[in-house]
Amino acid sequence: MDRNARRMEIFQHRSSTVFDRDHVYIEAALRGRTARKVRNQLRRLEPVALLTPRWTSPQAFLEDIALDLAVGEPSMGCRTISFRPMMGRSTPEAWNFILRVLSELGGRELAGIPMALNRRGFHIAAASLLDNAHEAALATNAPGTALLAHGAHNLPVEVISDLTEVWAAYADRMRADRRLVVLLAGAVATPVLDVGNAARIDLADFAEAEAAATFLRHVGGMPFPVLQRVSRFTGGVPALVDALCAGAAELGHIPLQTGELFRLMGPLADDVRAAVSTAMHSPAHAERILELANGEARVENAELDDQLLMAGLIRRSRVTGLPHVELRAPALAAVF
Numbered sequence: 001m002d003r004n005a006r007r008m009e010i011f012q013h014r015s016s017t018v019f020d021r022d023h024v025y026i027e028a029a030l031r032g033r034t035a036r037k038v039r040n041q042l043r044r045l046e047p048v049a050l051l052t053p054r055w056t057s058p059q060a061f062l063e064d065i066a067l068d069l070a071v072g073e074p075s076m077g078c079r080t081i082s083f084r085p086m087m088g089r090s091t092p093e094a095w096n097f098i099l100r101v102l103s104e105l106g107g108r109e110l111a112g113i114p115m116a117l118n119r120r121g122f123h124i125a126a127a128s129l130l131d132n133a134h135e136a137a138l139a140t141n142a143p144g145t146a147l148l149a150h151g152a153h154n155l156p157v158e159v160i161s162d163l164t165e166v167w168a169a170y171a172d173r174m175r176a177d178r179r180l181v182v183l184l185a186g187a188v189a190t191p192v193l194d195v196g197n198a199a200r201i202d203l204a205d206f207a208e209a210e211a212a213a214t215f216l217r218h219v220g221g222m223p224f225p226v227l228q229r230v231s232r233f234t235g236g237v238p239a240l241v242d243a244l245c246a247g248a249a250e251l252g253h254i255p256l257q258t259g260e261l262f263r264l265m266g267p268l269a270d271d272v273r274a275a276v277s278t279a280m281h282s283p284a285h286a287e288r289i290l291e292l293a294n295g296e297a298r299v300e301n302a303e304l305d306d307q308l309l310m311a312g313l314i315r316r317s318r319v320t321g322l323p324h325v326e327l328r329a330p331a332l333a334a335v336f
Contacts, residue, residue, distance in 0.1 A: 050185035054312030055239035106136035137179035152186035206236035235329025
């Protein structure tokens with residue numbers, strides 16, 4: 001076959017190929033893309049530091065990750081926990097809470113769970129429990145076990161540091177033979193979340209198509225203008241989407257009026273109003289929020305934007321060139 005005939009055959013084959021519309025959705029799904037990145041890291045047994053600003057619903061995200069890892073090939077065992085019960089607790093209480101969690105990683109009962117009264121005791125006990133979980137994984141030939149922990153910002157800073165040091169020491173001892181991996185998720189951008197060379201990943205909000213798909217899944221069919229309006233109103237912020245889904249499912253439909261949408265959110269609406277009101281007490285932050293209220297992205301100003309980012313009011317924008325930020329959702333601008 002000569003060159004022109006080969007090229008014609010290739011062209012005819014390409015012309016008959018069916019375009020996969022789902023691929024466009026998959027590529028545009030920001031939260032789905034984040035999930036793939038996290039899963040890939042954990043399957044390689046590489047630790048992850050997941051930054052979770054307010055209203056990102058990390059528990060639901062991590063439960064989905066755990067399910068995907070459990071049913072995928074090779075299957076990985078996962079333990080998902082929340083550090084929220086440790087809010088305001090003492091350092092020894094936090095140490096011993098973590099020890100109870102680590103004792104369950106091995107999947108087998110222990111004669112007793114060690115207790116820690118000081119930092120040295122915690123390091124010794126945690127190292128022993130990690131070694132036990134490692135041996136259990138080897139005995140069952142498990143490819144890996146992941147601890148997915150969210151709400152790390154509720155722990156005392158020194159406890160987070162102790163946990164990351166213990167885990168980094170385990171990884172250094174086992175090196176290529178390690179079987180355990182950790183993901184620490186927290187709402188603070190602090191290096192203390194790092195475990196060795198942990199990948200630092202921001203938990204993304206839903207893209208508009210992901211938010212719309214969530215509404216259709218939980219609420220049912222609706223006119224496209226209504227679906228578009230409510231998806232854009234939430235900005236894809238997971239907690240806002242979930243709250244409106246729950247409210248609309250109970251009401252039977254989704255209203256278009258802003259006031260009705262806030263009523264559908266229930267208690268979350270008060271949390272949103274309080275967050276905006278607190279930020280507006282600072283003249284500089286109030287001016288910045290008003291500047292972003294029209295929905296346009298602006299060049300990031302670290303001095304002003306860092307606190308607003310972690311307060312959950314703005315997010316980094318997907319704009320080429322200099323880093324930009326934007327108001328996280330039109331719902332936030334509707335408060336004032």
